[in-house]
Structure formats: C-alpha cells, structure tokens
Amino acid sequence: MAFINIRSKEVQVKIVYYGPGRGGKTANLEYIYKKYRNNITTEMVSLKTHDDRTLFFDFLPFDVGKIKGYDVSIQLYTVPGQVKYNATRKLVLKGVDGIVFVADAMVEQRQRNIDSLIQLRENLDSYNLNLNTIPLVMQYNKYDLKDAGVPLLSTQTMQQDLNSQLRVPAFAASALVGGNVIATLKKIISLTLSSIQDQLF
Amino acid sequence: MKYPILTEKQLDAIDEILEEKLIKAGVRNVMLIDMAGNTISKQDNGQFKIDTMAFAALAAGNFAAVEAMAKLVGESEFSLLFHKGETASVHFSKVSQNFLLITMFQKDLSLGIIRLKVTDTIDAINSIIYS
Ligand SMILES: Nc1nc2c(ncn2[C@@H]2O[C@H](COP(=O)(O)OP(=O)(O)O)[C@@H](O)[C@H]2O)c(=O)[nH]1
Ligand SMILES: [Mg+2]
Numbered sequence: 001m002a003f004i005n006i007r008s009k010e011v012q013v014k015i016v017y018y019g020p021g022r023g024g025k026t027a028n029l030e031y032i033y034k035k036y037r038n039n040i041t042t043e044m045v046s047l048k049t050h051d052d053r054t055l056f057f058d059f060l061p062f063d064v065g066k067i068k069g070y071d072v073s074i075q076l077y078t079v080p081g082q083v084k085y086n087a088t089r090k091l092v093l094k095g096v097d098g099i100v101f102v103a104d105a106m107v108e109q110r111q112r113n114i115d116s117l118i119q120l121r122e123n124l125d126s127y128n129l130n131l132n133t134i135p136l137v138m139q140y141n142k143y144d145l146k147d148a149g150v151p152l153l154s155t156q157t158m159q160q161d162l163n164s165q166l167r168v169p170a171f172a173a174s175a176l177v178g179g180n181v182i183a184t185l186k187k188i189i190s191l192t193l194s195s196i197q198d199q200l201f
Numbered sequence: 202m203k204y205p206i207l208t209e210k211q212l213d214a215i216d217e218i219l220e221e222k223l224i225k226a227g228v229r230n231v232m233l234i235d236m237a238g239n240t241i242s243k244q245d246n247g248q249f250k251i252d253t254m255a256f257a258a259l260a261a262g263n264f265a266a267v268e269a270m271a272k273l274v275g276e277s278e279f280s281l282l283f284h285k286g287e288t289a290s291v292h293f294s295k296v297s298q299n300f301l302l303i304t305m306f307q308k309d310l311s312l313g314i315i316r317l318k319v320t321d322t323i324d325a326i327n328s329i330i331y332s
Contacts, residue, residue: 003239007209012239045255047262056266059258075238075258091265095237 002097002196010071013196014095015188018120019102020112021053021081024141027175028102029060029076032185035178036062054080057092067193074189081116090123098135098192100184102175103162105142107151110161117162131166135191138163138170139184144177204235204299207330212242214329219244222322223304226314229289230305233296233326236261241300249305260303264293283312292316296323297330 003012017025026046033044040062047056058078063071079089101120103113121131140158142150153161155172163170169187173180207215215233219242223231229249233242238261243253264282271279282293292304292315304319 001203001237003235003237003241004206005212005241006206007212014237014239042252042255045258047259056262057258059255061254061258073254075254077258087269088266091262091269094261094265095235095239 001095009069010073012073012075013097013192014075014077015098015100015192016093016096017076017078017100017102019081020104020109020116023081023102023104024175025078025081025102026054026058028181029058029078031175031178031181032076033060035182053082054078056080056088064189072193086119090126093123093127097196098188100137100139100188102139102141103158105140105152105158106145107153110153114161135188135195136166136168137184137188137191138168140170140172141175143172143179144174211329215242215326216244218322218325222318222325226318227310228304228306232257232303234261234301234303235299236265236301260293260301264301292319294319294323296326
C-alpha cells in the first residue's frame with residue numbers, strides 16, 4: 001500500500017514490473033533511468049547475478065512532482081523472472097500499489113507468459129490482493145524484433161491469452177528502443193494514483 | 202499489509218522518540234520504514250547522509266528474505282538482524298507486523314547498548330501507533 005505522509009504532504013507509491021524471465025522488465029527500468037537521468041537524484045539499484053540476471057529486484061525511485069498538493073514519489077521495482085525465484089518474487093510484491101505485466105512477444109514464450117500471469121494471481125492472493133482489481137497495465141514487449149524477422153505473437157493473440165478477462169490497458173512496446181515504455185509508465189502511474197485517491201483526498 | 206494512515210501528531214511523536222532515544226545516545230542514522238520499503242521517519246546526527254530511499258528498499262527486501270528463511274527452518278521469525286562493519290554497523294529490528302526500525306551506529310557504541318535503546322524505542326513507537 002502507498003505510504004501517505006500527511007504532515008510533509010508526501011505520497012510514496014510502489015509499482016512492480018512483473019513477468020517471465022528475459023521479457024524485458026529490467027530493460028524498461030533501464031530505459032526510464034536513461035531517459036530521466038537528469039531528474040532522478042538517486043542511483044538505480046540492481047541486485048543481479050554475475051550473468052546479469054535479476055536476482056532479487058531492480059529499484060528505481062523518482063519524483064513526479066505535486067499532485068493536489070502532495071509530492072508524489074514513485075518507486076519502480078522489477079521481480080526476478082526465473083521460475084526458481086518465486087519466493088523472492090513474492091517478497092517484492094509486498095505492499096505493491098500497481099503492476100505492469102511485461103509479456104514477451106516471441107512465439108516460443110507464449111506459454112511462459114500465461115504461466116507467469118497465473119502465478120502473479122496466486123502470489124497476489126497470498127497478500128489478499130486481487131489481480132482483477134489492482135491497478136494493472138499489460139505490456140507486450142520486443143515488437144522491434146519484427147523487423148529482424150523473428151516470429152512474434154500478434155497483439156490479438158496476446159490480448160486473447162492474457163487480457164481477455166482482465167481487459168486492462170495494453171501496449172505493444174520495445175523496451176530496448178523505448179517504444180511505448182513511457183506510455184506504459186504514465187498509464188500505470190495514473191491508474192495507481194487514481195486508485196489511492198480515495199485514501200488521499 | 203495494511204495499516205492506518207499516521208496522523209501528524211503521531212509522526213511528530215515518532216520523530217521525537219527517534220531523536221531522544223537514539224540520536225542523543227550517539228546513533229548516527231535511524232530510520233523507521235514499513236515492510237514495503239517506504240520511509241516513515243528518518244533522523245540523523247547531521248554528519249552522515251545516506252541515500253535513504255535505496256537503503257529502505259534494500260533493507261525491506263533483506264528483512265523479508267531473512268524472515269522467509271526463518272519460516273523455512275521452522276522459526277516464526279528472527280526478530281533481530283545485525284550487520285557489523287569495520288567502523289559502522291547496522292541493526293534491524295521489527296517494530297510490529299508492519300514496521301521496521303533500522304539503526305546505524307559507530308564502534309563507540311556497543312551492541313548491548315543499542316539493543317537496550319532499540320527495545321525502549323520500539324515500545325514507545327508501538328504505544329504511539331497503536332494506542
Ligand atoms: N529486441 C529486444 N530485446 C529486448 C527488449 N527488451 C529486452 N530485451 C532483451 O532481452 C533480454 C532480457 O531483458 P531483461 O530486461 O533483462 O529481462 P527481464 O528478465 O524481464 O528483466 C536482454 O538481453 C535485453 O536486451 C526489446 O524490447 N527488444
Ligand atoms: Mg530483470
């Protein structure tokens with residue numbers, strides 16, 4: 001849950017990028033960090049293995065300015081995507097306010113995306129959170145690979161697989177080149193902030 | 202994880218407790234965070250500034266990981282966590298289900314003193330939050 005400091009008029013919001021391993025969660029944060037480096041006062045923290053896989057989480061905090069008189073600080077996290085890391089994945093979800101589900105558009109990742117979403121639902125359940133009601137944005141990543149001739153799932157297929165029941169905002173993106181990375185971020189921030197407004201105002 | 206929004210009065214009282222009981226005893230930094238890694242209060246002695254936001258995120262993750270390990274060995278929790286450095290040390294202590302107190306101090310203070318002060322501080326914080 002968001003932390004609201006009514007004395008210093010500060011809100012801290014936790015947004016988690018979730019999805020199968022190698023889908024591009026870390027790449028999203030890296031792009032955001034690069035893009036907004038001048039406005040981000042702290043370093044991005046990455047707890048990773050020697051071969052550059054996320055071990056625990058990536059962490060990137062930044063301020064989005066004042067909203068209704070409150071200084072809003074957004075804290076972005078990624079989870080480790082590898083199947084064996086579910087225990088740590090679950091820990092990162094503690095106190096989550098909004099989620100970006102980063103799915104991998106490569107054809108051979110189809111089942112992994114579906115499995116990861118199912119596990120997300122279970123992990124949220126363990127905190128009494130509900131995938132159907134938590135602020136959520138879908139991102140179908142790696143669409144730049146189309147030009148390279150890599151077989152990709154169509155956005156319709158991905159919508160069908162992952163978003164036919166949830167019906168949340170979805171973006172085809174490229175975390176590598178930056179396509180729709182910021183649009184995804186803006187959408188999840190606005191959904192998350194409006195969901196905590198009742199507490200705030 | 203859900204706890205009521207703290208009032209201004211409660212936040213002021215917490216700041217004061219941290220200052221009185223820990224900073225005045227010689228602690229260099231102290232932070233009260235929640236289990237999601239949000240910072241509720243931070244105090245320092247004016248000489249050591251750290252990136253508290255990153256620190257809070259790492260501390261919450263670290264504590265959660267240790268707690269999950271405790272469950273695996275059949276403990277309900279390891280309520281105390283302590284990292285000793287060359288000159289500085291960090292002490293973590295659970296305040297309640299929702300909060301964690303992190304105390305950073307130098308060689309001149311013993312762990313015994315810190316534990317005493319921290320226990321005292323936790324009682325005070327709990328009575329501010331839950332009364
Ligand atoms: N072509 C392409 N590669 C990507 C994209 N996003 C991530 N990658 C690559 O996919 C690999 C895994 O990305 P990473 O962000 O570490 O995935 P994570 O496990 O979800 O954090 C890396 O080699 C990235 O460079 C993308 O949009 N397009
Ligand atoms: Mg990663």
